[in-house]
Amino acid sequence: MLRLPPFALHQPTTVAEAVATLKEFAPDVRVISGGTDLLPNMKLAQTKVSHLVSAKFLDELHGITRTDTHVRIGAATSLQTLAEDEDVRELLPALAYAASRIASPQIRQMGTLGGNISLDTRCRYINQSELWREALGGCLKSHGSECHVVPGGQGCVAALSADTVAPLIAYGAVAEMASVLGPRRAPVQELFQQDGTWHVRIAREELLVAIEIPIPAPQTRVAYRKWSVRQSIDFPLVSVAVRLDVADDVLTGGLVVVSALGPRPRVLTLERLAGSAIDESLAEALGQMVHERARPLPNLPYDAEYRRERMVVEVRRAVRVLAGLPERPLPVPR
Amino acid sequence: MTVPDAPSPAPVLVTLQLNGEPVSVAVPPHWTLLELLRYRLGLTGTKQGCDKGDCGTCTVRIDGEPQLACLTLAVEVRDRHVETVEGLGVGGEPHPLQEAFARVGAAQCGFCTPGMLMSASAYLDKLTLEDEPVVRREDIAQALAGNLCRCTGYTKILQAVEEVAQVVLDRQRELAESTTEEP
Numbered sequence: 001m002l003r004l005p006p007f008a009l010h011q012p013t014t015v016a017e018a019v020a021t022l023k024e025f026a027p028d029v030r031v032i033s034g035g036t037d038l039l040p041n042m043k044l045a046q047t048k049v050s051h052l053v054s055a056k057f058l059d060e061l062h063g064i065t066r067t068d069t070h071v072r073i074g075a076a077t078s079l080q081t082l083a084e085d086e087d088v089r090e091l092l093p094a095l096a097y098a099a100s101r102i103a104s105p106q107i108r109q110m111g112t113l114g115g116n117i118s119l120d121t122r123c124r125y126i127n128q129s130e131l132w133r134e135a136l137g138g139c140l141k142s143h144g145s146e147c148h149v150v151p152g153g154q155g156c157v158a159a160l161s162a163d164t165v166a167p168l169i170a171y172g173a174v175a176e177m178a179s180v181l182g183p184r185r186a187p188v189q190e191l192f193q194q195d196g197t198w199h200v201r202i203a204r205e206e207l208l209v210a211i212e213i214p215i216p217a218p219q220t221r222v223a224y225r226k227w228s229v230r231q232s233i234d235f236p237l238v239s240v241a242v243r244l245d246v247a248d249d250v251l252t253g254g255l256v257v258v259s260a261l262g263p264r265p266r267v268l269t270l271e272r273l274a275g276s277a278i279d280e281s282l283a284e285a286l287g288q289m290v291h292e293r294a295r296p297l298p299n300l301p302y303d304a305e306y307r308r309e310r311m312v313v314e315v316r317r318a319v320r321v322l323a324g325l326p327e328r329p330l331p332v333p334r
Numbered sequence: 335m336t337v338p339d340a341p342s343p344a345p346v347l348v349t350l351q352l353n354g355e356p357v358s359v360a361v362p363p364h365w366t367l368l369e370l371l372r373y374r375l376g377l378t379g380t381k382q383g384c385d386k387g388d389c390g391t392c393t394v395r396i397d398g399e400p401q402l403a404c405l406t407l408a409v410e411v412r413d414r415h416v417e418t419v420e421g422l423g424v425g426g427e428p429h430p431l432q433e434a435f436a437r438v439g440a441a442q443c444g445f446c447t448p449g450m451l452m453s454a455s456a457y458l459d460k461l462t463l464e465d466e467p468v469v470r471r472e473d474i475a476q477a478l479a480g481n482l483c484r485c486t487g488y489t490k491i492l493q494a495v496e497e498v499a500q501v502v503l504d505r506q507r508e509l510a511e512s513t514t515e516e517p
Binding site: 006008009011032039040043044054056103105106109110231 | 342343346363366369386390399400401402405407410453481
């Protein structure tokens with residue numbers, strides 16, 4: 001049985017109260033929203049913290065609103081609400097789909113969008129018991145000095161494992177933070193840095209309040225693809241979003257976002273492919289592009305080389321879905 | 335694993351509705367709902383499995399939705415409605431799901447059963463003739479996707495839920511027909 005170590009829980013009802021509490025106890029404080037990532041990490045002593053500030057009673061952080069130009073999603077909106085919301089399904093289908101593929105029904109009820117963005121990085125050498133980690137002598141993320149994924153590596157390469165991040169970046173989402181200093185905005189793409197021990201650039205004093213997503217132009221198409229061993233519960237082992245900007249049936253731009261590599265997603269722009277038709281050859285070209293420029297590491301379960309090939313397959317499939325092409329049948333085994 | 339020796343913050347008074355009854359109890363802030371249910375209130379129907387959100391055997395319903403008691407802080411459920419497997423049957427009678435699980439043999443070791451029942455009951459309560467005129471195994475599998483069973487291979491569990499779902503829809507259909515026949 002796993003028990004939580006003692007901590008103080010603060011349950012503010014206003015953002016002003018919440019950020020004042022965060023300021024008072026930073027850096028020994030975390031925001032708890034659904035708790036489905038933070039609490040297991042605390043139980044396994046991966047995260048050690050004395051104060052938690054609950055987002056549960058902050059009304060401002062709940063709910064989805066739509067204007068003519070944007071969809072605004074409160075950071076404490078549940079993943080289930082996000083997956084089922086009519087506006088999100090209509091305007092941001094790849095985000096709704098990504099949310100619907102996270103973990104399990106129970107965890108989608110509890111987990112929130114802000115929590116998914118803030119999800120701690122994962123690694124086969126970290127997501128283990130404390131005893132297991134100590135027996136290995138620790139690593140860069142757990143009181144050691146050695147990386148077991150990249151021998152001799154100086155930076156932690158634990159993997160960003162949030163399903164919503166790739167589609168949020170593909171849609172050009174912007175995060176809104178609050179602190180005692182006032183509000184701050186940053187594109188979701190710029191929140192992430194190449195350090196698995198601190199990969200989300202949101203300060204301990206800051207509260208992630210909402211995500212604002214511009215409503216895409218009608219010709220813009222976005223798809224998300226996830227691969228994991230099981231269809232439910234599992235974190236992604238391959239996580240890709242493809243955005244195609246289209247005018248007069250040809251590509252004008254877009255992005256491929258690949259997550260579940262290291263701490264930061266890889267974002268590839270498609271400007272140099274402008275003018276391409278939206279067809280099978282584009283699927284092949286994008287597959288080739290990610291094969292050259294994004295490389296899964298042996299940090300997650302499953303063979304890294306297999307994940308690399310699978311990543312290419314999922315990018316091609318995403319393009320085929322967006323091009324309205326049928327899924328290619330599996331080769332007949334010989 | 336033992337609790338560290340650090341001084342425990344003072345207990346907090348929590349008031350919630352538990353299986354339809356109001357409950358007020360003082361609980362330390364680092365206690366989960368699962369610990370409150372099992373070790374303070376003696377409701378051991380909700381099982382303690384992986385304790386980290388993988389297995390689903392601690393599933394309870396909070397405001398009707400299936401959630402994991404092992405990852406819910408007890409003091410965060412204040413003023414909410416919590417339903418455990420103990421609240422499923424009425425007046426000593428088993429819930430139709432419990433009856434079906436027993437009849438078709440959907441429980442072997444039984445450890446996943448309380449969680450399965452809570453996820454399945456949430457699925458049944460959302461089943462309406464308008465949205466879903468037929469019972470689909472795929473939908474049941476989706477509803478139970480967060481509950482692991484290592485014994486049954488799931489076939490009997492799906493069968494039990496399917497049988498009850500069919501009865502629920504048939505009853506709704508009869509009710510709809512009988513009301514439309516009225517002059």
